[in-house]
Amino acid sequence: MIIGFTSSTLKDKSVDQVIELAEKSGSQWIEWSDKHVTCIETARKIAQKCSIPCSLGSYYRVGDGDTERWEELCKIARALGAKLIRVWLGRVGSEETRVETYARLVADGKSMAKTAGEFGIKIGAEAHQNTFNDCLEKCECFLLDVPEFYTYYQSRYIDFGKDLERLEATFHKTCAVHVSFSETRVNQRTMPLFAKRQKHCVQWIVLRLLRKNVDVPVLLEFCRGGSTRNFLADIKKLHKLAGGYTPIGLRRKMANYYHAAPQSPDIP
Numbered sequence: 001m002i003i004g005f006t007s008s009t010l011k012d013k014s015v016d017q018v019i020e021l022a023e024k025s026g027s028q029w030i031e032w033s034d035k036h037v038t039c040i041e042t043a044r045k046i047a048q049k050c051s052i053p054c055s056l057g058s059y060y061r062v063g064d065g066d067t068e069r070w071e072e073l074c075k076i077a078r079a080l081g082a083k084l085i086r087v088w089l090g091r092v093g094s095e096e097t098r099v100e101t102y103a104r105l106v107a108d109g110k111s112m113a114k115t116a117g118e119f120g121i122k123i124g125a126e127a128h129q130n131t132f133n134d135c136l137e138k139c140e141c142f143l144l145d146v147p148e149f150y151t152y153y154q155s156r157y158i159d160f161g162k163d164l165e166r167l168e169a170t171f172h173k174t175c176a177v178h179v180s181f182s183e184t185r186v187n188q189r190t191m192p193l194f195a196k197r198q199k200h201c202v203q204w205i206v207l208r209l210l211r212k213n214v215d216v217p218v219l220l221e222f223c224r225g226g227s228t229r230n231f232l233a234d235i236k237k238l239h240k241l242a243g244g245y246t247p248i249g250l251r252r253k254m255a256n257y258y259h260a261a262p263q264s265p266d267i268p
Helices: 015-025 040-049 067-080 099-118 136-145 160-169 181-190 192-197 201-211 228-242 250-257
Strands: 002-006 029-033 054-062 084-089 122-126 149-154 174-179 217-220
Touching: 002 015, 002 228, 015 040, 015 228, 029 217, 040 067, 054 067, 054 099, 067 084, 067 099, 084 099, 084 174, 099 122, 099 136, 122 174, 136 149, 136 160, 160 201, 174 201, 181 228, 201 217, 201 228, 217 228
Parallel strands: 002 029, 002 217, 029 054, 054 084, 084 122, 122 149, 149 174, 174 217
Antiparallel strands: none
């Protein structure tokens, strides 16, 4: 399993500081955001300084039809040495997406895929609220219509049952995973009933990926307070989980969630 982080997690750090922390934490992947990679020239400079595999975390919205901007992003990714670009599907949630809007998403997606293919780059649409990729059904629909696309998985920790179902159904099209320990802590305060059942959300996700042999980058996105100390601690947790560590009691809790026997070898 590949452990890394998004550079937006360290948005207040310079490029050199991000690279230093990546090396110190033993990170194996960096998703560079536009906060740090602003143009082709900065991408080249980063590539010269850092040999850690990477992707480009763009905020390009599929459906905008900005072919000039998309080609520029592909050039930036190439200069960075990235083989993957993160994008968002549209500007509204799936329930608010009209038929004609969806047609534009598909048309632009196919055009983007053709351009990205010329650069040898994959495209991953992040699972996110207020985009078309906000639920499993719509995600699968788009991936069928534009099979060149992949998806970035992330749980919003609100309905983890549905989030887990989504992960299971899209293993074959998942190109990266975003996780956050700090977001689960926030939800433990705002949604105590949910948090009580899903205390080990991140651990659960990592274990499922391990058991299914899904070898994609698992990327820390945000840490508590944005502090260096918390960043290093969270990356350390991910490395430990990637090594197969299961927190005490997690297996039984997973079994109870599925209404299965705790000793079942198929849990989680």
